[in-house]
Amino acid sequence: MAGPRREALPTAQPFAGCRRINEEKSMLALLGLLLVVWVVCIVVGIAVKGLFWLLIIGAVLFVGTAAIGFVKREALGRGKR
Incomplete structure (x- = not known):
């Protein structure tokens, strides 16, 4: 019989923290x-x-302004020739 089974330890990913920081900076940008x-x-x-x-x-x-000018022109008699 074999002894208790051991699970493999997760391998550490180098610079994993840096990647997360870069992603956060990219998102903020x-x-x-x-x-x-x-x-x-x-x-x-x-x-x-x-x-x-x-x-x-x-x-x-x-x-x-055009309407007022036209009315005043008629009133002054300058519209008739």
Whole structure:
């Protein structure tokens, strides 16, 4: 009869801790990059939306100024030749 059975000890993997640290740093770097991308998207979105509203306000003011100029021109009699 054989004696009690011994299980083999797990072999130590060199630099296993370093690999885990590198994976964590890579994950944090990826998350940081994604955060920067989202912030850029937010800023661009706000700028585009702001420019859109600036366009609308400018168009309304242009049409209003043109209408006032046309009415005053008619009132001063300069519209008839």
